Amino acid sequence: MKARDGRGGAVVLLSGGMDSATSLAVARRDEPGPLRTLTLSYGQRHVRELRAARALARHFSVSEALELMVPFAPLAPSAITGKGALPRDRSTRTMGRGIPSTYVPGRNTVFLALALSLAESRRSDAIYLGINAVDYSGYPDCRPEYLRAFQRLASLATARGVKEHWTPRLVAPLLRLSKEEIVRLGERLQVPWEKTWSCYAGEARPCGRCDACRLRALGFRKAGVADPLARTRS
Amino acid sequence: MKARDGRGGAVVLLSGGMDSATSLAVARRDEPGPLRTLTLSYGQRHVRELRAARALARHFSVSEALELMVPFAPLAPSAITGKGALPRDRSTRTMGRGIPSTYVPGRNTVFLALALSLAESRRSDAIYLGINAVDYSGYPDCRPEYLRAFQRLASLATARGVKEHWTPRLVAPLLRLSKEEIVRLGERLQVPWEKTWSCYAGEARPCGRCDACRLRALGFRKAGVADPLARTRS
Numbered sequence: 124m125k126a127r128d129g130r131g132g133a134v135v136l137l138s139g140g141m142d143s144a145t146s147l148a149v150a151r152r153d154e155p156g157p158l159r160t161l162t163l164s165y166g167q168r169h170v171r172e173l174r175a176a177r178a179l180a181r182h183f184s185v186s187e188a189l190e191l192m193v194p195f196a197p198l199a200p201s202a203i204t205g206k207g208a209l210p211r212d213r214s215t216r217t218m219g220r221g222i223p224s225t226y227v228p229g230r231n232t233v234f235l236a237l238a239l240s241l242a243e244s245r246r247s248d249a250i251y252l253g254i255n256a257v258d259y260s261g262y263p264d265c266r267p268e269y270l271r272a273f274q275r276l277a278s279l280a281t282a283r284g285v286k287e288h289w290t291p292r293l294v295a296p297l298l299r300l301s302k303e304e305i306v307r308l309g310e311r312l313q314v315p316w317e318k319t320w321s322c323y324a325g326e327a328r329p330c331g332r333c334d335a336c337r338l339r340a341l342g343f344r345k346a347g348v349a350d351p352l353a354r355t356r357s
Numbered sequence: 358m359k360a361r362d363g364r365g366g367a368v369v370l371l372s373g374g375m376d377s378a379t380s381l382a383v384a385r386r387d388e389p390g391p392l393r394t395l396t397l398s399y400g401q402r403h404v405r406e407l408r409a410a411r412a413l414a415r416h417f418s419v420s421e422a423l424e425l426m427v428p429f430a431p432l433a434p435s436a437i438t439g440k441g442a443l444p445r446d447r448s449t450r451t452m453g454r455g456i457p458s459t460y461v462p463g464r465n466t467v468f469l470a471l472a473l474s475l476a477e478s479r480r481s482d483a484i485y486l487g488i489n490a491v492d493y494s495g496y497p498d499c500r501p502e503y504l505r506a507f508q509r510l511a512s513l514a515t516a517r518g519v520k521e522h523w524t525p526r527l528v529a530p531l532l533r534l535s536k537e538e539i540v541r542l543g544e545r546l547q548v549p550w551e552k553t554w555s556c557y558a559g560e561a562r563p564c565g566r567c568d569a570c571r572l573r574a575l576g577f578r579k580a581g582v583a584d585p586l587a588r589t590r591s
Contacts, residue, residue: 189431189432191428192426193427194425194426197425198423198471198475198478226516227474228477228478228515228516229470229473229474229514230474232470232474232510233467233470233474236463236466236469237467239462239466240429240461240466240467241432244432244462263513263514263516263518263519266513269513272506272509273510275506275509275510276509279497279498279503280463280465280466280506281463281498282462282497
């Protein structure tokens with residue numbers, strides 16, 4: 124019924140990176156209802172990601188692909204919105220220490236809140252997000268206990284919750300996967316890696332040196348998969 | 358110390374209405390550190406509110422008055438962003454029933470998330486919001502249990518939380534006050550009512566018929582206070 128009446132289904136937070144692309148592929152596999160992607164533009168350096176998100180939404184034939192501009196930069200300076208230097212050439216051991224300069228205060232909370240708004244108004248059942256608490260993260264809003272707290276909040280925040288006891292399912296299919304496992308999962312689900320974009324630097328080609336590039340390379344190498352984007356650099 | 362080094366203080370969510378103006382006045386009275394207001398423009402009919410917010414921020418000499426455009430309308434249609442008719446001439450008994458068409462799905466969650474981002478990046482200690490669960494409300498995201506859930510989330514969501522065990526204080530000074538009590542409190546704190554704006558309709562003068570106008574009139578009448586904005590209508 125859910126698939127037929129255009130209701131149900133899921134909202135998928137889609138940045139255009141390899142993680143959110145894989146999360147979208149999992150939603151495509153598991154959700155019978157319509158998929159709606161929400162891509163947030165927030166003054167990040169890598170607008171190239173937005174183009175990737177559009178290509179991925181088309182590839183997975185989503186019912187609605189929304190893009191919203193959320194002006195984060197005046198709220199919360201971060202290396203990802205152009206304040207301060209991007210970290211380069213860091214080892215994964217270094218990355219695993221502390222909270223990186225690419226952390227944007229409150230970002231996932233804002234993104235989840237907007238996804239909740241969309242899920243309530245479109246009557247979606249679930250919200251997918253590609254966050255990951257393993258390999259390297261350091262982001263406080265990628266932890267399982269953070270997700271549980273948002274799940275609790277979401278059950279109280281909406282009119283649908285009051286009227287129908289609706290609680291959206293928060294689904295974070297990559298939460299406990301390593302980058303290597305994410306690549307393997309994406310391979311099985313035929314994620315078009317060439318359409319994704321990970322690099323933080325915002326240049327024409329991936330820089331190969333920022334944390335995102337290095338983690339991506341590590342994941343592909345360990346999984347024994349060739350990254351089509353890396354090939355274009357040589 | 359907090360007042361002297363420019364840290365501490367509070368972020369105040371300021372819409373420009375009488376409730377958020379009173380909440381700002383309470384913050385001015387109670388917080389020794391700098392106040393920063395955050396006003397969200399989200400395609401509401403009543404852009405007049407934004408002008409009111411600017412005037413109030415000046416009046417209370419805040420250290421920083423931020424305005425952000427958050428495009429809610431494509432996410433979540435609501436009577437308040439121009440979809441569907443505004444309710445008019447409703448009795449407070451009718452208003453007290455159910456969830457009104459001016460409800461914007463997920464709005465307070467998005468607003469609080471943005472305030473959290475600002476509070477973390479500016480090292481504010483508290484977040485003030487003018488929500489109210491008495492007289493009439495019907496909004497799910499104005500309930501005390503909703504606030505508690507956000508407080509829990511906020512304690513897990515930030516880098517400052519991880520590094521310094523920081524939890525912002527969520528302060529909702531009007532949560533359990535009637536409209537009459539809000540007017541009395543605002544009078545004591547010398548809120549400049551003539552600078553506030555409540556009407557949803559977005560015309561040059563308050564319409565006097567929408568829920569916001571009717572509740573405002575009720576509050577002033579019961580408190581025995583003359584509303585300077587109402588005088589301009591006669």
